[in-house]
Structure formats: C-alpha cells, structure tokens
Amino acid sequence: MRISSDDVVLFEYGLVKLNLTIVTTWAIMLILVIGSVCVTRKLVVATKISRWQSILEMIVIGIKKQIEDVGLHKAQTYIGFLGTLFLFLFTSNLLTILPLYEPPTSSLSTTAALAICVFFAVPVFNIMEHGILNYLKSYIKPLAIMLPFHIISEFSRTLALAVRLFGNMMSGVMILGILLTITPFIFPIVMTAFGLLTGTVQAYIFTILASTFIAAAAHESEKKLM
Numbered sequence: 001m002r003i004s005s006d007d008v009v010l011f012e013y014g015l016v017k018l019n020l021t022i023v024t025t026w027a028i029m030l031i032l033v034i035g036s037v038c039v040t041r042k043l044v045v046a047t048k049i050s051r052w053q054s055i056l057e058m059i060v061i062g063i064k065k066q067i068e069d070v071g072l073h074k075a076q077t078y079i080g081f082l083g084t085l086f087l088f089l090f091t092s093n094l095l096t097i098l099p100l101y102e103p104p105t106s107s108l109s110t111t112a113a114l115a116i117c118v119f120f121a122v123p124v125f126n127i128m129e130h131g132i133l134n135y136l137k138s139y140i141k142p143l144a145i146m147l148p149f150h151i152i153s154e155f156s157r158t159l160a161l162a163v164r165l166f167g168n169m170m171s172g173v174m175i176l177g178i179l180l181t182i183t184p185f186i187f188p189i190v191m192t193a194f195g196l197l198t199g200t201v202q203a204y205i206f207t208i209l210a211s212t213f214i215a216a217a218a219h220e221s222e223k224k225l226m
Contacts, residue, residue, distance in 0.1 A: 005102040006109055025104045028091050070208065071215040077128070078214065081121055085114065086207040093199025103199070118210045119154065125214055157213060
C-alpha cells in the first residue's frame with residue numbers, strides 16, 4: 001500500500017520533480033479560485049439573494065464567529081488567511097468521493113507547508129498589529145535571556161501542528177484503505193462517508209489550532225508590550 005502521493009512522480013527532469021501531491025494541490029487551488037470567482041461575481045445587497053450567495057454568507061459568518069470565539073477580536077483581519085486554510089483542507093477531503101483520488105493532506109510535505117504558512121502568519125499578523133520593532137522586542141521580554149526559548153517555542157509549535165495534521169489525516173487514509181481492502185464490497189460507501197466526516201473535523205481542528213496559535217501570540221505580545 002502506498003503511504004504518500006509524493007511517491008507518484010509524474011515528471012522528472014534533473015532536480016525538477018513533479019509528483020501527484022503537487023498536481024492535486026494546484027488542482028484544488030484552481031478549483032477554489034474558479035469557484036470563488038463564479039460565486040462572488042454577482043453579489044448583491046438586497047433582501048433576495050441567490051442560493052450561492054446565501055451559502056457563501058453562511059460560510060463567512062460561521063468562520064468569522066469561530067475566529068472571534070477563539071479570541072481574535074478583529075476577525076476581518078484574519079478571515080482571509082484562516083478561511084482559505086479551512087476551505088483548502090475541507091475541499092481536499094471532500095474530493096475523496098472521486099475514484100483514484102488521493103488527498104494531498106495525507107502527505108507530510110503538504111501538512112508541513114500548511115504549518116509553515118501558520119508559522120509565518122503569526123509574526124506577519126503581529127507586525128501588522130504592533131509594528132515590527134515592538135514585535136521584535138517581545139522576544140526579549142521580560143529578560144533578554146528568554147530569546148532562545150521564544151525562538152524554540154515558535155519552531156516546536158510549528159512542528160507540532162504539522163505532525164498533528166499529518167498523523168490525523170494519514171491515519172484516516174490508512175484505516176480507510178485497510179478496511180476497503182478487507183471488505184471491498186460491504187463497507188465502501190460507509191467508509192467513504194466516514195473519511196469525509198473525519199476529514200471535515202480535521203480541517204476544522206487544524207484551522208482552530210492555527211487561530212489559537214495566532215491569538216495566543218497576539219495576546220502574549222500585548223502583555224509584553226504593556
């Protein structure tokens with residue numbers, strides 16, 4: 001049984017290697033871009049709106065409320081990043097209903113890339129909120145000796161986020177594959193539905209964790225600057 005879609009190399013020339021993970025990742029991003037363009041091109045401010053606009057508004061309001069519940073009061077600042085993160089993970093797992101499709105989130109390279117995005121989002125949002133000088137000063141508060149500990153904390157948090165998502169997504173894919181191998185004619189539909197459910201839950205959990213990390217860093221910076 002293949003562990004990761006990284007093992008499927010579609011094109012290779014010298015150091016350039018194109019594998020299945022890259023192809024499916026870019027395909028999902030293309031789907032999201034085209035879908036967003038189609039849904040948002042005819043937005044209206046009226047009492048009667050289209051079905052797609054209604055769905056879009058429910059998604060945006062739901063994500064905004066979750067961001068606020070985590071502790072990020074200016075949800076509009078973070079909704080672009082966190083909303084995109086959730087939709088990418090959700091779509092990646094939703095497409096598992098397609099035959100021969102392998103979600104890129106079951107690859108360590110994809111989960112690491114998502115965790116790295118969160119890693120860079122933390123300082124970017126904090127710099128936007130407090131300024132670059134105040135953000136850099138927060139690394140030496142309350143004492144300068146705390147600098148290496150703050151740096152280690154940033155990297156360990158990112159590593160934990162990547163490993164958590166990879167472990168959860170990979171375990172779901174492995175379980176589904178094993179059960180379908182053992183009982184291919186009895187449980188395929190049930191297990192596919194189970195995979196969609198777990199994938200959606202993991203997309204939600206990963207987004208909430210990213211929100212929590214950003215909120216924790218923002219609150220910690222505020223306390224150090226006070």
